Amino acid sequence: MALCRICKEKKIITKADVYLKHYRLPLCKKHFKEWFLKRLKGTIEKFDMFKESVAVGVSGGMDSMTLWQALTELGYKVYGIHINLGIPGASEKAYEKVSKFAEEKGLDLHVVNLKDEVGATLPEIVKLRKRPACAVCGQIKRALLNKYAKRFNVEAVATGHHLDDEAATLLANILTWNLPLLKRKHPVLPSRDGFVKKVKPLVRFTKADIKAWVDLEGIDYVKGECPLSTGASLKKWTALLEEIEKAFPQTKFKFLFQYWEIIQPIFREHLEIPEDEFKIVPCKYCGEPAVIYNEDEEPICTICKLRELVNQSLEVSSN
Ligand SMILES: [Zn+2]
Numbered sequence: 001m002a003l004c005r006i007c008k009e010k011k012i013i014t015k016a017d018v019y020l021k022h023y024r025l026p027l028c029k030k031h032f033k034e035w036f037l038k039r040l041k042g043t044i045e046k047f048d049m050f051k052e053s054v055a056v057g058v059s060g061g062m063d064s065m066t067l068w069q070a071l072t073e074l075g076y077k078v079y080g081i082h083i084n085l086g087i088p089g090a091s092e093k094a095y096e097k098v099s100k101f102a103e104e105k106g107l108d109l110h111v112v113n114l115k116d117e118v119g120a121t122l123p124e125i126v127k128l129r130k131r132p133a134c135a136v137c138g139q140i141k142r143a144l145l146n147k148y149a150k151r152f153n154v155e156a157v158a159t160g161h162h163l164d165d166e167a168a169t170l171l172a173n174i175l176t177w178n179l180p181l182l183k184r185k186h187p188v189l190p191s192r193d194g195f196v197k198k199v200k201p202l203v204r205f206t207k208a209d210i211k212a213w214v215d216l217e218g219i220d221y222v223k224g225e226c227p228l229s230t231g232a233s234l235k236k237w238t239a240l241l242e243e244i245e246k247a248f249p250q251t252k253f254k255f256l257f258q259y260w261e262i263i264q265p266i267f268r269e270h271l272e273i274p275e276d277e278f279k280i281v282p283c284k285y286c287g288e289p290a291v292i293y294n295e296d297e298e299p300i301c302t303i304c305k306l307r308e309l310v311n312q313s314l315e316v317s318s319n
């Protein structure tokens with residue numbers, strides 16, 4: 001392997017531990033870490049994401065584990081929130097990896113059990129809701145992360161979305177002209193009606209950069225797909241974008257960042273998007289944000305609605 005570029009500049013000869021293909025940059029472990037943390041801090045400051053405290057939703061996958069550790073090493077007050085969804089086999093394994101990692105690296109971990117929150121596990125809820133598992137799961141995670149982030153009084157909730165994810169969804173949104181999403185999609189979603197600010201600090205890292213972090217740190221993360229996964233479309237967009245990137249290197253970075261810098265401000269100024277058809281009001285039971293579509297509808301949040309649904313099904317089955 002090549003020599004570390006930064007060591008070489010300092011006239012020191014060190015074998016590179018990683019080659020960052022996207023930047024044609026060979027680095028030793030020490031300088032890779034410095035590069036990664038500096039880039040991460042730069043992103044947080046550039047987009048004014050948070051100053052001191054943040055919550056990270058930690059699933060056990062490589063993106064969230066990396067984010068959790070790197071933010072902690074940068075000196076932020078980081079609350080790792082792991083939601084145990086109760087998926088047989090998968091959830092126990094994820095919890096094990098997350099808690100072992102927290103112990104090894106001295107990270108702050110809070111575990112939220114879905115069963116304690118609503119009285120049922122994700123597979124049980126999916127059966128009751130009769131909706132795709134990924135949609136239900138996404139809704140639950142957003143709601144619970146928001147609830148606990150507020151309890152910890154953090155400035156923002158961070159998720160592990162990286163450059164490849166964001167560029168792929170942008171490609172999908174442009175090719176299908178999803179205008180509301182194009183207008184809204186950004187590394188920072190400001191707080192609104194009881195929703196905490198949401199941020200994506202890894203947007204300037206490719207999946208390969210993150211893979212280099214977990215490999216060099218020796219992180220044991222959850223590999224493979226969620227056993228309930230139904231959503232394959234993002235994967236197809238990601239594969240298409242990879243093909244474009246192969247033919248025209250550096251495209252995905254320019255595509256995403258020039259969208260934010262040049263195109264989105266124009267969209268935001270000139271694109272008329274119909275007003276939201278819904279309102280966000282406090283849940284009548286717990287005060288968390290609830291979405292209502294008309295004034296007569298009772299304001300009940302995602303989690304309280306699921307709890308009601310689970311209780312009703314228990315009543316039915318006991319009668
Ligand atoms: Zn070096």
Ligand SMILES: [Zn+2]
Pocket residue numbers: 283284285286287288300301302303304305
């Ligand atoms: Zn509620």
